[in-house]
């Protein structure tokens with residue numbers, strides 16, 4: 486689902502965060518129930534101690550991620566000291582932290598430049614005319630509101646993609662597959678070159694799937710300007726590259742992946758989880774283990790189910806705690822998309838500092854842990870902290886598993 490950019494923290498209470506490390510530290514200090522606060526020790530630590538522990542664990546998690554990604558032949562650039570502002574295919578900008586080098590361009594540094602947005606008429610997911618207009622009419626004024634004064638121009642051009650002529654609808658990733666063929670890349674680059682004019686930066690829907698770095702370097706050399714791959718909507722090219730890289734990392738460590746299985750129930754007796762029942766088509770398997778990690782995502786991945794009068798987590802049948810005095814379904818009536826985020830986005834499984842799910846304040850099972858967006862207390866959409874929370878809570882739950890075993 487993700488656009489493949491690694492967000493750590495972009496906003497707190499709608500306020501833009503320029504330095505993610507400082508932002509995470511003060512968020513953890515102020516909010517012990519936020520997942521960043523929990524990995525810092527939650528309410529059991531003092532605010533300043535909690536902030537320090539959180540930053541240390543976040544750094545460890547990101548270092549682990551970068552080292553693993555590098556060993557699997559992929560790259561992420563950026564630092565915890567500074568958020569980068571990237572253009573999105575919605576014609577907006579977003580702050581993010583780590584991203585592949587060929588997507589890494591901080592638009593706050595574009596003063597005096599001219600951006601050329603390139604699209605293909607059969608790829609409506611990246612509309613260059615719309616993005617170029619938004620760049621001048623929306624992004625630059627919005628950046629000024631947060632104190633980033635830049636003057637820049639933007640224009641749009643359509644360029645046909647070799648090998649995909651005649652197709653009525655193509656995805657950005659298909660442009661990538663096409664450009665992985667050297668002859669197509671050469672032809673496409675030549676077509677852009679003819680339309681380049683005095684542009685200083687070229688933004689593309691995709692610059693290759695299997696060999697983005699090689700294609701990026703080729704294009705930069707031939708065009709003589711900066712070349713940038715735009716993030717894409719699901720199925721996102723960068724997200725797919727990241728997912729395949731994470732799978733490689735896992736296989737290398739001896740992890741066996743079983744795809745397409747759905748956990749439907751768990752056998753918990755006393756204080757221990759003994760097994761999980763998983764279904765694949767009509768085949769039912771009982772999976773036994775010494776410890777379990779619940780990492781099934783939230784509403785969008787279908788693990789949090791909103792019923793008429795309650796929200797449940799499907800795999801373990803956990804009833805999600807919601808405020809007693811509020812009818813959360815009626816919140817949808819007033820405004821489905823509040824700027825500060827829908828309160829239901831923060832619902833999820835509550836955990837203790839060892840990342841074990843809690844039911845009414847008690848640990849459900851001593852050998853069950855949770856991580857990622859299933860955890861309560863944050864909203865990755867508005868806070869722009871998706872993968873930062875996932876990676877750091879994953880490390881925390883792995884440590885929880887190790888200390889249990």
Ligand SMILES: Cc1cc2nc3c(=O)[nH]c(=O)nc-3n(C[C@H](O)[C@H](O)[C@H](O)COP(=O)(O)OP(=O)(O)OC[C@H]3O[C@@H](n4cnc5c(N)ncnc54)[C@H](O)[C@@H]3O)c2cc1C
Nearest residue numbers: 487488490491492747748781782786788800857858871872
């Ligand atoms: C459109 C979109 C764009 C985003 N862009 C960004 C971005 O640019 N940067 C960023 O940092 N974050 C981004 N995010 C947020 C980020 O994707 C999430 O924070 C992250 O994917 C959560 O990871 P997760 O592993 O917890 O859950 P998920 O990624 O949702 O993965 C959960 C997995 O569990 C599986 N599952 C669910 N239920 C069961 C079950 N019962 N049994 C077995 N398996 C099950 C699901 O099929 C899924 O594969 C974006 C999110 C969306 C929706």
